[in-house]
Amino acid sequence: MQATTTDPKFANSVGIVTPQTMHFDTPLTLECNRVLPEFDLVYETYGTLNADKSNAVLICHALSGSHHAAGWHSEDDKKPGWWDNMIGPNKAIDTNRYFVVCLNNIGSCHGSTGPTTPIPDSSSEGEPGKPYGPDFPLITIKDWVKTQAMLSDRLGIDVWHAIVGGSMGGMQALQWSVDYPDRLKRCVIIASTPKLSAQNIAFNEVARQSILSDPDFNKGRYLEAGTYPRRGLILARMVGHITYLTEEAMKSKFGRDLKSGRFMYGYDVEFQVESYLRYQGERFSKNFDANTYLLMTKALDYFDPTRGYVDDDSLSDLDALKQTLKHTQCQYLIVSFTTDWRFAPARSEEIVDALMANDKPVSYVNVDAPHGHDSFLFDIPRYMGAVKGFLNAPFLDNKQQLKANNTKERLA
Amino acid sequence: MRIDHELAKRWIKPHSRVLDLGCGDGSLLEHMQQTLGVTGYGLELDEDKINEAIAKGLNIVEQDLNDGLARFADDSFDTVVMARALQAVKSPDTLLLDMLRVAREAVITFPNFAHWQNRLHLGLKGLMPVSEALPYQWYNTPNIHLCTFKDFEKLCADNGIEIINRYAVTDSGFGPGFGSSKRSQLISKVVKKAPNLLADVAIYRVTKANA
Numbered sequence: 001m002q003a004t005t006t007d008p009k010f011a012n013s014v015g016i017v018t019p020q021t022m023h024f025d026t027p028l029t030l031e032c033n034r035v036l037p038e039f040d041l042v043y044e045t046y047g048t049l050n051a052d053k054s055n056a057v058l059i060c061h062a063l064s065g066s067h068h069a070a071g072w073h074s075e076d077d078k079k080p081g082w083w084d085n086m087i088g089p090n091k092a093i094d095t096n097r098y099f100v101v102c103l104n105n106i107g108s109c110h111g112s113t114g115p116t117t118p119i120p121d122s123s124s125e126g127e128p129g130k131p132y133g134p135d136f137p138l139i140t141i142k143d144w145v146k147t148q149a150m151l152s153d154r155l156g157i158d159v160w161h162a163i164v165g166g167s168m169g170g171m172q173a174l175q176w177s178v179d180y181p182d183r184l185k186r187c188v189i190i191a192s193t194p195k196l197s198a199q200n201i202a203f204n205e206v207a208r209q210s211i212l213s214d215p216d217f218n219k220g221r222y223l224e225a226g227t228y229p230r231r232g233l234i235l236a237r238m239v240g241h242i243t244y245l246t247e248e249a250m251k252s253k254f255g256r257d258l259k260s261g262r263f264m265y266g267y268d269v270e271f272q273v274e275s276y277l278r279y280q281g282e283r284f285s286k287n288f289d290a291n292t293y294l295l296m297t298k299a300l301d302y303f304d305p306t307r308g309y310v311d312d313d314s315l316s317d318l319d320a321l322k323q324t325l326k327h328t329q330c331q332y333l334i335v336s337f338t339t340d341w342r343f344a345p346a347r348s349e350e351i352v353d354a355l356m357a358n359d360k361p362v363s364y365v366n367v368d369a370p371h372g373h374d375s376f377l378f379d380i381p382r383y384m385g386a387v388k389g390f391l392n393a394p395f396l397d398n399k400q401q402l403k404a405n406n407t408k409e410r411l412a
Numbered sequence: 413m414r415i416d417h418e419l420a421k422r423w424i425k426p427h428s429r430v431l432d433l434g435c436g437d438g439s440l441l442e443h444m445q446q447t448l449g450v451t452g453y454g455l456e457l458d459e460d461k462i463n464e465a466i467a468k469g470l471n472i473v474e475q476d477l478n479d480g481l482a483r484f485a486d487d488s489f490d491t492v493v494m495a496r497a498l499q500a501v502k503s504p505d506t507l508l509l510d511m512l513r514v515a516r517e518a519v520i521t522f523p524n525f526a527h528w529q530n531r532l533h534l535g536l537k538g539l540m541p542v543s544e545a546l547p548y549q550w551y552n553t554p555n556i557h558l559c560t561f562k563d564f565e566k567l568c569a570d571n572g573i574e575i576i577n578r579y580a581v582t583d584s585g586f587g588p589g590f591g592s593s594k595r596s597q598l599i600s601k602v603v604k605k606a607p608n609l610l611a612d613v614a615i616y617r618v619t620k621a622n623a
Contacts, residue, residue, distance in 0.1 A: 331471075333466070349483070352473060353483050356453060356473070356483070356484070357485065357488075359429070359451065361471050362453075362471055362473070363462075363466045363470070363471050363472045363473065364472075364473040364474050365459060365462055365463075365466075365474050366474050367459070368459075382459045382460070382463060385463045386459075386462070386463050386466055388467075389463050389464070389466045389467030390466050390467070392467065393466060393467050393468060393469035394468075394469040395469065
């Protein structure tokens with residue numbers, strides 16, 4: 001699925017890539033107890049799977065992400081995949097060594113089955129042929145991980161060399177290590193958290209309310225009504241975007257610069273930062289489905305890997321996480337960014353501490369970067385270096401190591 | 413292999429749990445893992461060194477030692493190792509006690525400020541010493557709490573810390589119990605007589621008294 005091309009922009013990239021679709025016709029029971037009778041997963045792959053299928057790396061996408069993580073879709077594509085600076089030949093996730101898979105989560109609007117998909121004939125819910133819209137079931141991180149494991153089975157990948165994700169992607173990687181401990185060797189969790197804080201949920205609620213209260217939302221049936229909650233989605237994205245940046249980053253990028261150089265005494269765009277937010281919101285509203293935004297922010301809010309693993313409510317968050325991570329088997333790399341206040345370094349350290357309390361193999365880097373939560377998408381050498389070194393490092397299986405040493409001692 | 417690494421290793425039990433404070437590029441931790449089968453973590457602040465250590469497959473956690481070891485439970489390790497970092501932390505006394513909270517034993521190495529070359533440097537030249545063990549100028553040194561062997565042993569005595577073993581070694585790497593040539597044995601004998609004057613690096617193995 002990769003093509004070589006002479007355009008210099010493809011020189012340091014996986015080149016032109018084509019998404020593929022995997023159809024699943026076995027019913028999928030979700031955490032909310034509803035059933036998807038069938039579903040599609042759209043995914044892309046980069047690099048080559050080796051003979052013993054031991055070099056596969058799974059990329060989990062963040063809130064507004066998709067399966068298109070690296071490379072270009074066509075010669076005149078304007079932008080590469082969302083993590084192109086991370087994935088490619090000789091890059092941190094080196095496609096000369098690894099077979100990289102990135103898929104689009106269900107519930108999304110980028111090809112995998114989601115609210116914009118027509119309800120299949122096999123469904124016992126809703127009217128077949130009509131888009132799911134607001135009737136699409138609420139999805140959890142655990143559900144996503146389950147579908148990703150199903151895709152792994154189809155691709156013949158029993159054990160991932162690594163599972164990597166930033167932000168919401170990091171939550172999926174963490175959940176993987178808990179739900180399928182023997183199916184991954186390494187887990188990279190970047191700019192993430194073991195669960196959302198009340199403040200995180202509050203921001204998500206503002207975003208949802210701005211969509212839900214848009215008159216064009218039509219109770220989520222906007223596709224049939226021929227409307228679209230554009231303003232609500234713009235507003236939701238603006239709020240989100242502010243939380244992904246930092247005051248310092250905004251100051252250096254826009255300051256208090258005025259578009260026309262003087263106050264206009266009105267409510268049109270006057271400051272550069274307003275212009276930027278509106279542009280970003282506008283662009284996002286054209287590419288993203290409102291129902292998807294709603295369900296994905298809910299998936300974030302619901303995320304709690306300890307559910308199902310801890311039944312004692314009296315445990316502290318840290319103790320619950322400790323208990324949950326007890327049976328994990330992979331080696332972890334946790335990365336946070338100093339200026340990320342949405343998922344601050346302290347949130348990453350909760351995961352690190354819970355792992356260390358269990359004697360689990362974990363490394364942690366807190367990367368100094370000015371871009372806030374969004375830092376995980378930037379090409380920061382120390383960050384990329386840590387990921388690259390971790391993925392390429394020898395895997396230290398302490399149990400095997402000890403066994404080897406014991407044997408040596410006995411022989412000596 | 414640095415001499416203090418070599419010596420510290422003699423006091424680490426095979427297959428034990430070790431915490432290495434200020435582990436740098438992880439060379440000691442790697443060596444201990446490979447030869448002794450120990451498990452554990454290295455704490456380090458320098459991100460380039462962290463990356464180097466991670467690339468070796470080690471478990472490295474970025475942390476400022478000045479923040480203490482509160483994240484670790486009591487007795488969660490067998491040994492805490494700290495090579496040439498004690499003099500660079502804000503509260504060496506508090507950290508030392510914290511180390512003996514999270515582990516039964518601590519192995520610590522630090523440069524001896526009372527080494528004769530330092531005494532000469534300050535005494536004759538009137539300038540702050542710069543040497544192999546202390547390779548910085550007074551204004552850019554990370555070593556903010558320099559001490560002598562005597563100072564350290566007084567700190568231990570005042571805080572109920574028992575010294576189990578001590579090695580005093582010199583720049584060249586020859587010290588008591590190290591090297592087998594006649595020359596090194598001679599140097600060993602001399603250094604043993606007046607370690608506070610003649611040795612520039614000390615390696616201590618300490619534990620809580622009455623523990």
